[in-house]
Amino acid sequence: MGESITIARKRSRAASLLRPILKESTxxxxxxxxLVFVFVSLFAAWIAPQAPEDQDLMSALQPPSAKHWFGTDExxxxxxxxxxxxxxxxxxxxxxxxxxxxxxxxxxxxxxxxYGGKTDRWISSVSESILTFPSLVLAIVLVSVIGTxxxxxxxxxxxxxxxxxxxxxxxxxxxIRGMEYVEAARAAGSGTGYxxxxxxxxxxxxxxxxxxxxLASEAVLVAAALGFLGLGVQPPDxxxxxxxxxxxxxxxxxxxxxxxxxxAIALLILGxxxxxxxxxDMLDAKKR
Amino acid sequence: xxxxxxxxxxxxxxxxxxxxxxMFVLFRLVxxxxxxxxxxxxxxxxxxxxxxxAMGLDRPIPEQYASYLWNxxxxxxxxxxxxxxxxxxxxxxxxxxxxxxxxxxxxxxVLVGMPAGILSGLKPRAIGxxxxxLLWICLLAIPNFWLGLLLVQLFAVKLKWxxxxxxxxxxxxxxxxxxxxxxxxALIARMTRTVxxxxxxxxxxxxxxxxxxxxxxxxMKHALRPALPPVLTMIGMQAGYLLGGSVVVxxxxxxxxxxxxxxxxxxxxxxxxxxxxxxFFVGSFLLVNLIVDVLYGRIDPRIRYD
Numbered sequence: 001m002g003e004s005i006t007i008a009r010k011r012s013r014a015a016s017l018l019r020p021i022l023k024e025s026t027x028x029x030x031x032x033x034x035l036v037f038v039f040v041s042l043f044a045a046w047i048a049p050q051a052p053e054d055q056d057l058m059s060a061l062q063p064p065s066a067k068h069w070f071g072t073d074e075x076x077x078x079x080x081x082x083x084x085x086x087x088x089x090x091x092x093x094x095x096x097x098x099x100x101x102x103x104x105x106x107x108x109x110x111x112x113x114x115y116g117g118k119t120d121r122w123i124s125s126v127s128e129s130i131l132t133f134p135s136l137v138l139a140i141v142l143v144s145v146i147g148t149x150x151x152x153x154x155x156x157x158x159x160x161x162x163x164x165x166x167x168x169x170x171x172x173x174x175x176i177r178g179m180e181y182v183e184a185a186r187a188a189g190s191g192t193g194y195x196x197x198x199x200x201x202x203x204x205x206x207x208x209x210x211x212x213x214x215l216a217s218e219a220v221l222v223a224a225a226l227g228f229l230g231l232g233v234q235p236p237d238x239x240x241x242x243x244x245x246x247x248x249x250x251x252x253x254x255x256x257x258x259x260x261x262x263x264a265i266a267l268l269i270l271g272x273x274x275x276x277x278x279x280x281d282m283l284d285a286k287k288r
Numbered sequence: 289x290x291x292x293x294x295x296x297x298x299x300x301x302x303x304x305x306x307x308x309x310x311m312f313v314l315f316r317l318v319x320x321x322x323x324x325x326x327x328x329x330x331x332x333x334x335x336x337x338x339x340x341x342a343m344g345l346d347r348p349i350p351e352q353y354a355s356y357l358w359n360x361x362x363x364x365x366x367x368x369x370x371x372x373x374x375x376x377x378x379x380x381x382x383x384x385x386x387x388x389x390x391x392x393x394x395x396x397x398v399l400v401g402m403p404a405g406i407l408s409g410l411k412p413r414a415i416g417x418x419x420x421x422l423l424w425i426c427l428l429a430i431p432n433f434w435l436g437l438l439l440v441q442l443f444a445v446k447l448k449w450x451x452x453x454x455x456x457x458x459x460x461x462x463x464x465x466x467x468x469x470x471x472x473x474a475l476i477a478r479m480t481r482t483v484x485x486x487x488x489x490x491x492x493x494x495x496x497x498x499x500x501x502x503x504x505x506x507x508m509k510h511a512l513r514p515a516l517p518p519v520l521t522m523i524g525m526q527a528g529y530l531l532g533g534s535v536v537v538x539x540x541x542x543x544x545x546x547x548x549x550x551x552x553x554x555x556x557x558x559x560x561x562x563x564x565x566x567x568f569f570v571g572s573f574l575l576v577n578l579i580v581d582v583l584y585g586r587i588d589p590r591i592r593y594d
Binding site: 125126128129130131132133134135136137138140141142144145217221224225228229231241244247248251252255258262265266267269270273274 | 441
């Protein structure tokens with residue numbers, strides 16, 4: 001194992017950059033899944049044969065056919081079009097929420113990790129107490145305070161995930177702070193800000209991407225769960241969790257209503273999980 | 289051990305204090321006047337003012353905060369407007385069903401996850417073990433409410449083996465418990481497998497083999513023990529996920545527990561009740577983690593509490 005890695009490292013730079021990505025099938029598969037979802041949500045209007053709100057009550061609750069690939073729902077809307085358009089909504093909530101959480105968590109994580117002491121104790125104790133809330137319970141409480149809809153969901157995900165990110169970033173900074181190159185930079189007279197951004201922030205990025213990817217998978221889950229409970233994106237906007245919730249009234253006759261949106265949620269979560277796990281394996285291998 | 293426990297308990301009290309403060313802030317952020325909300329749109333300003341005074345909402349915030357903490361410490365969690373009963377009384381009936389569901393889920397997860405992990409750890413390269421790994425990856429991606437729907441479709445609608453909803457009978461609890469447990473099964477199995485693979489190459493296993501002990505005794509007595517602490521940690525780490533999962537799954541199976549109560553409180557805008565339920569959930573989370581930490585030392589004597 002160790003030998004093959006050293007051999008690979010000696011080859012040309014481009015090859016050594018590409019090879020681990022291709023060799024790491026977990027990451028490659030995950031990335032493909034995510035790219036498909038990104039593609040679908042970018043070109044949803046072209047991919048979907050109908051607008052997601054187009055009703056046709058005469059052809060309600062039809063099973064999958066050549067005309068309606070995923071069948072139709074209780075209002076005769078084309079399920080395939082709705083699943084495709086919902087990709088936009090769910091992906092936007094997940095990525096928006098996680099990026100916002102990162103933007104909020106980064107300064108706190110950096111400060112707590114770098115300065116330690118009292119700063120650290122304050123930041124950590126607040127974020128740790130938020131972490132004692134089961135995230136879905138906190139999300140339900142927050143949604144009833146902030147309100148439902150896409151922006152409400154993004155803020156909710158930000159609040160539930162920022163404390164986790166603070167904990168992780170703080171941990172990464174603690175590790176890096178003790179490194180020799182940081183000491184060298186300090187000895188050379190670099191300012192705190194310069195050290196924080198140039199040396200510490202840059203080196204937290206790798207492991208942070210892993211965490212962000214896993215958090216995005218959790219965000220998809222929370223958004224869909226809230227939708228399922230009727231607290232997420234409100235109809236008629238298409239969202240997978242909300243669609244699953246509506247399918248419950250009809251599921252004895254029409255199982256297809258629950259199969260396809262659920263599959264979409266599971267695949268997107270799978271994609272984020274695989275990318276996260278794969279990246280972590282790659283980073284671990286690099287360290288050794 | 290005693291000193292550790294006192295420190296942990298002090299820490300727990302501090303956490304509860306911070307938690308109560310957070311809850312106070314959070315529920316004061318709710319848009320709109322709670323008094324006006326309770327009385328509805330037809331109330332006159334005079335009536336609203338009278339209720340505000342009765343609820344103590346006209347007093348300054350620090351005073352409200354002090355009396356809020358004081359009431360909480362006395363076990364007074366407020367009054368549920370939707371049930372017109374003290375919050376504690378409303379919650380009391382619902383706690384046991386949820387606790388039962390949680391315990392059953394954890395039991396299922398351990399009873400399925402650990403043996404599966406042991407088997408695949410013994411022969412990590414066998415096709416069976418590899419396909420199990422794939423199954424775990426899939427289980428981690430499937431949301432519990434979708435799994436619940438699929439289980440209902442298969443076992444209740446198609447096969448008619450188990451009831452789709454209900455409460456009271458043991459058979460009605462199986463599907464919800466499995467839906468909640470699935471993720472934990474996958475995590476425990478993966479963890480056990482990794483530990484098993486590491487342990488089996490240790491010297492003390494070779495010694496046990498050399499003594500001529502039968503294989504299953506080696507696994508049960510020597511290899512299993514190191515696998516327990518990580519599994520416990522996993523349960524502690526996933527406690528929040530399990531509790532959150534219970535909300536969705538209870539809703540799906542119309543199961544009369546705390547999760548359903550939270551949702552009905554949410555839809556009725558019964559903030560005192562929501563607050564009480566949230567405290568229950570966070571309290572359970574803290575309690576599970578305390579138990580895990582204490583059990584830890586029992587199982588692994590190398591761990592010292594200081």
